[in-house]
Amino acid sequence: MLRKVILVGLVSTLMLLTGLVAMAQEPVTVEFWHRFSESRVPYLEQLAAWFEAENPGIDIEWIYQGSYSALQQKINGAVVAGEVPTMTIFYENWIPAIEDALLPLAPYFSAEEIADINPALLYPDALTVPFNKSIMVLYYIEDYVPEPPTTWEEFYDLCVANTVDEDGDGVIDRYGAGFRPYANPEQFLCLLAQNNGSILNDDMTEVTLGNEAGVEALEFYASLAPYSWVTSEYLNNNIGYVAMAIDTSAGAPYWISAAEGAGLTCKTAPLPAKETAASMIQGTNIGVFRDNPQAEIDAAVAFTKFLLRPEMTGYWAAVSGYMPVTLSGLDSAVWKYKESTDDTVAASTTMMAVGVAQSLHPNYGDMRDNVLTTLCDEIMRGSKTVADALAVAVAELEALLDY
Amino acid sequence: MNRLEKLAFWKRPIPDEWRSRTFWKDTAWAYIYLAPALIILAIFTFYPFFSAFRLSLYKVSFTNFPGTYIGFDHFRYIFHDRYFWNALWHTLYIVGISVPVTLFLALLVASLLNKSLRFRTFARTSFFLSYITPMVAVIMVWRLMYNESYGLLNYFLSFFGVKPIAWLNDARYALPAVIVLNVWRYVGYQAIILLAGMQGIDQMYYEAARIDGASGFQVWKKITVPLLTPQIFFLLIISMIGSFKIFTEVFVLFNGPGPVRSAETLVFYIMRQGFFGTPHYGRAAAASIILFAIIFLVTLIQMQVAKRRVHYQ
Numbered sequence: 062m063l064r065k066v067i068l069v070g071l072v073s074t075l076m077l078l079t080g081l082v083a084m085a086q087e088p089v090t091v092e093f094w095h096r097f098s099e100s101r102v103p104y105l106e107q108l109a110a111w112f113e114a115e116n117p118g119i120d121i122e123w124i125y126q127g128s129y130s131a132l133q134q135k136i137n138g139a140v141v142a143g144e145v146p147t148m149t150i151f152y153e154n155w156i157p158a159i160e161d162a163l164l165p166l167a168p169y170f171s172a173e174e175i176a177d178i179n180p181a182l183l184y185p186d187a188l189t190v191p192f193n194k195s196i197m198v199l200y201y202i203e204d205y206v207p208e209p210p211t212t213w214e215e216f217y218d219l220c221v222a223n224t225v226d227e228d229g230d231g232v233i234d235r236y237g238a239g240f241r242p243y244a245n246p247e248q249f250l251c252l253l254a255q256n257n258g259s260i261l262n263d264d265m266t267e268v269t270l271g272n273e274a275g276v277e278a279l280e281f282y283a284s285l286a287p288y289s290w291v292t293s294e295y296l297n298n299n300i301g302y303v304a305m306a307i308d309t310s311a312g313a314p315y316w317i318s319a320a321e322g323a324g325l326t327c328k329t330a331p332l333p334a335k336e337t338a339a340s341m342i343q344g345t346n347i348g349v350f351r352d353n354p355q356a357e358i359d360a361a362v363a364f365t366k367f368l369l370r371p372e373m374t375g376y377w378a379a380v381s382g383y384m385p386v387t388l389s390g391l392d393s394a395v396w397k398y399k400e401s402t403d404d405t406v407a408a409s410t411t412m413m414a415v416g417v418a419q420s421l422h423p424n425y426g427d428m429r430d431n432v433l434t435t436l437c438d439e440i441m442r443g444s445k446t447v448a449d450a451l452a453v454a455v456a457e458l459e460a461l462l463d464y
Numbered sequence: 465m466n467r468l469e470k471l472a473f474w475k476r477p478i479p480d481e482w483r484s485r486t487f488w489k490d491t492a493w494a495y496i497y498l499a500p501a502l503i504i505l506a507i508f509t510f511y512p513f514f515s516a517f518r519l520s521l522y523k524v525s526f527t528n529f530p531g532t533y534i535g536f537d538h539f540r541y542i543f544h545d546r547y548f549w550n551a552l553w554h555t556l557y558i559v560g561i562s563v564p565v566t567l568f569l570a571l572l573v574a575s576l577l578n579k580s581l582r583f584r585t586f587a588r589t590s591f592f593l594s595y596i597t598p599m600v601a602v603i604m605v606w607r608l609m610y611n612e613s614y615g616l617l618n619y620f621l622s623f624f625g626v627k628p629i630a631w632l633n634d635a636r637y638a639l640p641a642v643i644v645l646n647v648w649r650y651v652g653y654q655a656i657i658l659l660a661g662m663q664g665i666d667q668m669y670y671e672a673a674r675i676d677g678a679s680g681f682q683v684w685k686k687i688t689v690p691l692l693t694p695q696i697f698f699l700l701i702i703s704m705i706g707s708f709k710i711f712t713e714v715f716v717l718f719n720g721p722g723p724v725r726s727a728e729t730l731v732f733y734i735m736r737q738g739f740f741g742t743p744h745y746g747r748a749a750a751a752s753i754i755l756f757a758i759i760f761l762v763t764l765i766q767m768q769v770a771k772r773r774v775h776y777q
Contacts, residue, residue, distance in 0.1 A: 130739055130740060133739070133743070134739055134743075137526045137743055140526040140527060141526050141529045154742070158525075158526055158527075158742070158743060159526050159527060160527070161527040161528075162526070162527050231627065232627065232628060243720050243721075243723075244719065244720060291633070291723075292633055293632075293633070293718055293719045293720050293723070294719070299613075302613075423742070424742055425742075426741035426742030426743075427741045427742040427744075429741065430736070430740050430741030430742075431547070431736070431741055435724070435725060438723065438724050438725070439724055442635065442723055442724050444635060444724045
């Protein structure tokens with residue numbers, strides 16, 4: 062009897078130990094939600110492969126979640142359901158709604174590492190860190206604009222000169238510039254920043270859009286309307302129809318290939334400046350969700366730090382069309398090589414040095430998507446005067462200050 | 465017996481079949497067969513429906529769901545929001561034009577298809593194609609046709625000396641563009657329903673009319689149309705509800721609510737509140753309830769009118 066008891070005990074212990082060993086060896090899977098296009102996924106896989114080779118036992122699983130809007134809905138739904146991924150990308154203005162579900166990343170970074178992140182890209186308290194960032198630059202068709210403008214005045218003159226009815230049928234065949242006021246109010250926000258203007262004051266308690274700098278920027282924006290193709294379509298899909306456009310640097314591959322397809326040459330340049338040189342930063346950050354097993358959190362944090370290494374952010378930027386997010390990344394060999402071989406990059410680097418981040422006001426999503434888009438659309442389509450549209454916009458922004 | 469007495473079921477005598485075991489057995493089986501459908505309905509229709517009512521009273525927090533109870537604040541916000549009134553006006557505009565025009569054209573098409581035409585089967589199939597083709601694919605094709613520079617529509621108009629129209633890029637044409645697409649899409653479907661109704665009309669009415677010397681138009685007006693009122697009424701309700709809920713057409717055609725929000729409909733407004741910009745699920749739920757109330761009210765009015773106007777024989 063005793064023998065049997067001992068035997069059963071030994072077998073049970075053995076099974077338990079085997080189970081524990083198996084559990085210990087089970088790879089930690091990091092679920093990473095993203096929305097990158099198919100062409101960029103191989104580069105993500107490459108980053109994961111390098112990380113996994115350094116960290117056996119960790120498996121990075123990239124999960125595509127559709128459009129940015131779909132990604133946001135899924136993140137919010139996952140937080141409500143308590144079924145969050147390990148980490149995800151998101152825009153800064155999505156963060157306030159889910160802030161409590163996120164793991165603050167600052168404690169995992171040294172002061173030097175934090176200081177290395179491009180200051181314009183750093184989220185307060187390093188709750189999240191930047192990943193895929195781009196900047197607004199000027200695209201111009203060299204066949205129409207041999208020398209890019211450097212000032213607002215030059216930009217305006219070139220817009221006027223390039224708005225032409227080539228066949229004289231009364232229909233404009235080419236516009237000086239292209240604007241997407243509803244889809245891309247950042248085009249106007251670049252002008253606002255160049256004129257030392259802003260939507261809100263520094264502590265986000267007051268609307269400053271209606272002050273002198275804002276009015277002047279809006280009036281300049283409105284003055285471009287007769288010489289601009291105003292649309293909701295992607296401008297590079299209609300290459301040759303516009304001579305110049307302010308657009309994200311991440312779109313460079315599309316602009317260049319579209320121009321080549323049309324037998325034209327498209328180049329990039331820093332944005333024309335006014336009081337100062339400035340441009341709007343675009344793109345998303347990385348966040349880790351706290352409601353996950355510790356092993357997954359540790360792996361996610363390790364992967365986040367890995368992505369910020371100079372050679373990794375440099376590699377990702379070089380292959381994806383985005384920008385390195387750390388200062389050391391800008392100096393990395395891979396980025397330097399990219400700069401030496403791709404003449405669209407110089408403009409991005411110049412503009413990133415004067416990049417302006419989007420407002421971190423918790424209601425910025427509404428401010429942008431409801432108020433600024435309408436303001437820009439009304440002005441560029443001439444349905445309201447600058448004064449009328451601005452008065453309504455300022456009132457609506459003020460109503461959104463409280464949250 | 466007044467209405468209240470009719471409702472007082474506890475005063476009524478117990479029906480005889482209730483005493484039969486077979487009755488209860490059959491009833492139990494009926495519910496067992498219905499159970500899968502009822503469970504699916506309960507989970508995917510009733511629960512979200514009543515949840516929307518609850519959410520509309522909360523400032524929703526994702527990290528502390530459902531969030532803070534705020535009573536009817538969302539409704540107050542919506543009724544003071546200029547975009548809501550714009551969206552309501554655009555929706556009513558679409559419903560007001562699209563529903564009667566589609567029905568009228570469908571009636572004409574059905575009347576033609578009811579004649580002994582050559583290639584009648586081909587014509588019937590062709591008209592129905594627009595309805596069975598996936599909506600997004602159809603809208604993408606219309607986007608191309610509406611294109612200002614190389615669209616088919618402007619190409620045809622150019623023969624008449626009309627300068628290119630920015631159908632999708634000019635606030636004046638945005639709603640007409642949506643209406644034309646909507647009418648085109650549903651004419652075929654409605655025509656097939658009406659055609660089925662026409663073929664169910666007893667021939668004796670037509671024979672009697674012919675004997676009385678009625679003209680073709682008189683027969684159509686006095687016999688065909690009145691006896692089609694059940695189908696017309698059905699289509700009126702279905703298309704009215706569909707037009708109130710129009711969203712995909714706008715979203716795909718314009719990549720947004722149209723120039724200067726000129727084509728923003730109520731469902732687009734709801735989507736924008738809930739899913740674009742800062743997500744306001746409570747506000748979106750409140751707007752959904754307002755849309756439900758509008759559709760419910762209009763349907764009730766239609767049903768009252770139908771009591772007097774619909775002829776089943």
